[in-house]
Amino acid sequence: MTAHALQVTLCPTGFEAPLSEVEQAIQASTRKFAQIVMEPLAARLDKLSAAEVIEPDSPYWQLFSEFKKLGLTLGELLQLPAGERGRLMPIIFEELGAGDGGLAVSLGASLLPWLMIYATGKTALLSRYPEGSAIGCWGITEPDHGSDTLDFGRMCAQPGSEYGRSNCVVRPQGDGFVVDGQKAAWVSNGTVAQLCVLFAAYDDGSGEHKQCVVLVPLDVEGVKRGKPLEKMGQRALPQGELFFDGVQIPADHLLAGPGAEYEQAIYAILTEANALMGSIWVGAARRAYEHAHGYAHERKQGGVPIIRHQNVRSRLFHMMRRVEAARALNHRVHLFNATAPVPALQGSIASKITSTQTAFEVASDAIQMFGGNGVTREYPVEKLMRDARSSMIEDGCNEMLAIKGGTLLIDRERL
Ligand SMILES: Cc1cc2nc3c(=O)[nH]c(=O)nc-3n(C[C@H](O)[C@H](O)[C@H](O)COP(=O)(O)OP(=O)(O)OC[C@H]3O[C@@H](n4cnc5c(N)ncnc54)[C@H](O)[C@@H]3O)c2cc1C
Structure with a gap:
């Protein structure tokens, strides 16, 4: 057997253990939605003014009508056994993030009033505001x-x-x-x-x-x-x-x-939102890696595809390694939070910071991989870096979140 025969080809989500049939089906349909609807939509919207994005004839509105067709509702996801929910949430939100970080946040933010209706048990309000009836x-x-x-x-x-x-x-x-x-x-x-x-x-x-x-x-x-x-x-x-x-x-x-009611509510929303941000920005980081991987095989310099150059291979490897590490942490945090008696905010914060930092660094590396093309608007990677830069502030600046996460590590009985 040659060394080449031993080479393992990874799927888009890397070192993933086999998924259940349901997980595979949801991952595939969300990925299709991300590739066919979100990515091209975001590329168009990126070039419009902020006012044009929300004009009545803007393509932005397709986001919600097409997302509805996926049939994913928070109410149904919350009814799944905790372990299943903890595995599915990062799978779904990574795919949405790979489609587009900004649009994934728009979809995620749209769910937050319902997340809080469910979290606070005020479900009588659902008859007046059925889930999905409004942005x-x-x-x-x-x-x-x-x-x-x-x-x-x-x-x-x-x-x-x-x-x-x-x-x-x-x-x-x-x-x-x-x-x-x-x-x-x-x-x-x-x-x-x-x-x-x-x-x-x-x-x-x-x-x-x-x-x-x-x-x-x-x-x-x-x-x-x-x-x-x-x-x-x-x-x-x-x-x-x-x-x-x-x-x-x-x-x-x-x-x-x-x-106490307010503290529980803000704890709940920050724990959920930061973990979902962790998934979305793993998706964006993965997309930057995928673009760099593709380009490294296509672009020729010195008479060979640039992936033949050792330094390019090494850069690509470190990009893949960082995406994998961010994903692994995010999956652990979702599963822990779904199954633990009390979810850990410090876990969600760790994932949010890791994923957003990873997305920014991997997108920046992708620009380097594309050389001069990387900084032009003709290629997709400069947008990924702009998107990722905002994510380090969104849902809490990473440095403030780190202080908060660190505070949650204090063992007060030892002080
Ligand atoms: C893309 C995006 C989406 C967003 N979505 C929403 C949303 O849906 N809803 C919403 O209400 N808000 C939203 N925000 C707002 C976001 O949560 C705030 O921007 C963020 O919390 C920081 O607040 P600020 O911008 O006022 O910065 P400031 O709080 O003024 O911070 C400025 C700087 O000071 C540092 N700093 C401040 N306080 C401390 C501290 N105690 N310790 C250490 N450093 C500190 C910060 O880290 C930062 O570097 C969004 C922001 C972005 C960029």
Whole structure:
């Protein structure tokens, strides 16, 4: 047997142990959707202005109509046995991320109001807001409070520092609540969503800084949107401010009240969102590797395909190795979180940081592999690097998340 005969050809998801029939079928249909719908769609949207992306005749809207055809709903995924769900979620979201990071975030953010309805057990709201009936979004960050809003329990805050005034406040009024103020221009789907899961300050007149989670339909009086945000990466993902002026919401739209309820809700959404970000950006990293792998076989320099040059092979190997490591961590974290009595936020954070950093580094290496072509808009890899750069800030800046993750490692009994 020659050494060549012993060479193993890897599938797109690398060193993957055999999947069940259901997993294979879902992976294949999601991959097809990513390749046929998402990737070409994102390439078109990347070249449009932020305003054009959300015009009524924009191709962006196909994302949701075509995704629906896949038949994947959060409600059904949540009903799966924990182990099955923990294996399926990273498979699905990696494929979406390989299709396009920005559009995968748009789909993921759209699910967040329902994720929180299920997480808080307020499922009576499903009759009014059936899953999939609207585009959703998550409003948490504010112009004056970005990292601060994600730092529940103020684990990363400087000793003695004050939180200061919130930009968005929910107040009890009559039988329900009223919302005033604004959320940051960064709200994913902020310009297109019809339902927002809003994490905001709660003012009950006590003067204490409290927070709550409410569901806010965005087609009601008093809601205004900011202008679509122009940005360097994830340009297919619509983002913009949400403004609230005396917006009235019924009492049953309170998903989590102040104190322990709020802490549980923010823990739940950060744990889920960071783990899903881990999957999405493994997908984007894999796509950058795939492009580099293909180009290394096609491009000839010095009379040979560049993959014949040792340094090119070595670079490609390190790219593959890093994608594999990020995927392995992400799969472990999803499975742990799905099956453990309490999911580990530090695990989700570890995966989010690893995947986003990997996507950025692997996309940058892919540019190097493409040489001059890598930095032109004619080739796909510069977009992947722009997209990945934003991911290191999205859902929490990686450095702030690392401090939070480190805080969660402290064994308080040993101090
Ligand atoms: C693509 C994208 C999608 C997003 N989607 C959403 C969304 O759907 N909903 C939403 O509400 N928001 C969203 N965001 C906002 C995102 O969560 C914030 O941008 C992020 O939390 C950082 O906040 P900031 O931009 O205000 O930066 P700042 O908080 O002002 O941070 C600036 C710098 O200071 C550092 N820093 C701040 N505080 C600390 C600290 N305590 N310790 C150490 N370093 C610190 C940060 O790491 C960073 O380097 C999105 C952002 C992006 C880029």
